[in-house]
Amino acid sequence: MPPNERAEKQAAAQQAVDILHEIATILNCHLDRRTLSICISMIENGVNPEALANVVKELRKQGQEAQLETAAAAASTRRR
Numbered sequence: 001m002p003p004n005e006r007a008e009k010q011a012a013a014q015q016a017v018d019i020l021h022e023i024a025t026i027l028n029c030h031l032d033r034r035t036l037s038i039c040i041s042m043i044e045n046g047v048n049p050e051a052l053a054n055v056v057k058e059l060r061k062q063g064q065e066a067q068l069e070t071a072a073a074a075a076s077t078r079r080r
Contacts, residue, residue, distance in 0.1 A: 017037050017040065018033075020036055020040065021033050024036055039056070
C-alpha cells in the first residue's frame with residue numbers, strides 16, 4: 001500500500017473515531033478514545049456488539065464494586 005493511501009486511511013479512521021467519540025460523549029457512554037477504538041476494532045473483527053456492550057457493563061459494575069470494597073476497607077482501617 002502506498003504511503004499516501006495509508007495516510008489517507010489513517011486520517012479517515014481517526015476522523016471516524018473522533019465522530020464516534022463525540023456521539024459517545026453526548027450519550028454519556030463514558031468511553032475514552034482509546035477504549036472506543038478498541039471496541040470499534042473488536043466489532044470490525046466480528047465481535048457481537050450487544051455482547052461487547054454487556055461485557056463493558058459488567059466490567060464497569062465489577063469495577064464499581066471493587067472501588068466500594070476498597071473504600072470500605074480503607075474506612076474501617078482508619079477507624080481502628
